[in-house]
Amino acid sequence: DTGVSQNPRHKITKRGQNVTFRCDPISEHNRLYWYRQTLGQGPEFLTYFQNEAQLEKSRLLSDRFSAERPKGSFSTLEIQRTEQGDSAMYLCASSLEGRVGDEQYFGPGTRLTVT
Amino acid sequence: GQQVMQIPQYQHVQEGEDFTTYCNSSTTLSNIQWYKQRPGGHPVFLIQLVKSGEVKKQKRLTFQFGEAKKNSSLHITATQTTDVGTYFCAGFSNRDDKIIFGKGTRLHILP
Numbered sequence: 001d002t003g004v005s006q007n008p009r010h011k012i013t014k015r016g017q018n019v020t021f022r023c024d025p026i027s028e029h030n031r032l033y034w035y036r037q038t039l040g041q042g043p044e045f046l047t048y049f050q051n052e053a054q055l056e057k058s059r060l061l062s063d064r065f066s067a068e069r070p071k072g073s074f075s076t077l078e079i080q081r082t083e084q085g086d087s088a089m090y091l092c093a094s095s096l097e098g099r100v101g102d103e104q105y106f107g108p109g110t111r112l113t114v115t
Numbered sequence: 116g117q118q119v120m121q122i123p124q125y126q127h128v129q130e131g132e133d134f135t136t137y138c139n140s141s142t143t144l145s146n147i148q149w150y151k152q153r154p155g156g157h158p159v160f161l162i163q164l165v166k167s168g169e170v171k172k173q174k175r176l177t178f179q180f181g182e183a184k185k186n187s188s189l190h191i192t193a194t195q196t197t198d199v200g201t202y203f204c205a206g207f208s209n210r211d212d213k214i215i216f217g218k219g220t221r222l223h224i225l226p
Contacts, residue, residue, distance in 0.1 A: 033214075042121075042203050042216030043158065056213055091157060103148070104214075106157040 003027075004107035006092050012113045013082055020078045021110045025094030032075050033104060034067055035091040036060070043091055049075060082114045117142045119206045121217030129225050134191040136220035138204035145209045147180055147187045152219070153200045161189075161202075196224050 003026040013019050025032050030051050035043035046065070047057045051072035061067075064082075069075040079086055089111050093104040118141040128134050138147065146165045150158035162171055164180035164187060171178045177190045187206075191198055201219040208215075 035216075040218070042205075042218045045213050045215065048213075058213065093158075103160045103163060104158075105160065106150075108157050 004092060004094055004105050006090075006107040006110050008110055009108060010111045010113075012115065015082060015084060015114055017082055018078065018080045019082060019112065020076055021090055021092075021112075022074060022076050023092030023094075023107060024074045025092070026105055027073075029094035029096055029105070030072065031095045031102070032069055033093040033095075034075070034077050035093065037089045037091055037109070038087075046077075079112075082112075084114045087112055087114045117206070117208050117210075117213075117215050119204060119215045119217045121204055121220055123220055124218065125221050125223070127223045127225055128194050130196060131193050134194050134198070134222055136189050136202050136204075136222075138187045138189075138206070138217050140185045140206045140208075140215075142185070142208055142210065144184050144206040146207050147184075148205045148207070148214075149178060149187075149189055150203045150205060150216075151200050152203065156200075158203060191222075194222070194224055196226070198222060199224050 005024045007022045033048040034046040037043045046061050047067050049069040052069050064080045067077045089109045091109045093106045095102045095104045120139045148163045149161040152158045168182045169180040175192045179188045201221045203219045205214050205216045
């Protein structure tokens with residue numbers, strides 16, 4: 001058990017609907033990352049936070065995607081007007097304070113299926 | 116932009132044989148990490164390499180970071196069925212301030 005939790009574990013939604021995922025990192029970790037992983041691929045970096053500040057955002061993250069970490073603890077990832085191409089596993093990871101690149105602890109992921 | 120390439124994509128080995136996966140970056144890395152993901156699971160951190168030419172060992176696993184800090188390898192000696200999974204390298208560049216994962220090498224062990 002890595003200590004990072006994600007909810008829900010599975011989400012099935014119809015195209016055009018909005019979805020929101022939640023990540024609860026390990027409590028003392030102040031860095032939180034979001035990744036997307038599709039079958040046969042490695043995790044693709046989406047964004048990361050240092051405490052409540054969003055420091056980096058991938059070009060993969062279109063305007064339909066938004067992430068927040070309002071109090072520097074849990075984080076939410078929202079996808080608006082979902083498309084079938086958004087179907088993937090969304091992974092959250094956290095790490096202790098330090099430079100990006102430190103050991104990350106991954107959660108179990110939220111599997112999104114857009115029909 | 117920064118790219119991290121990993122080969123081979125798949126590897127089937129007989130139990131007891133050795134296994135190696137290679138990772139190459141298009142840019143110089145500040146550090147590189149290796150993760151293992153079991154089927155249906157999430158990535159689990161194995162190790163981080165920081166220094167040029169660094170070699171680290173974990174039991175049957177040997178990790179190397181190239182002198183130019185652009186490539187790395189993971190070698191498993193005498194594979195066991197518990198080694199099954201996908202091994203990812205993840206490179207971090209100070210310049211880009213993000214981590215780029217390779218596509219992974221899926222290891223399958225033949226009994």
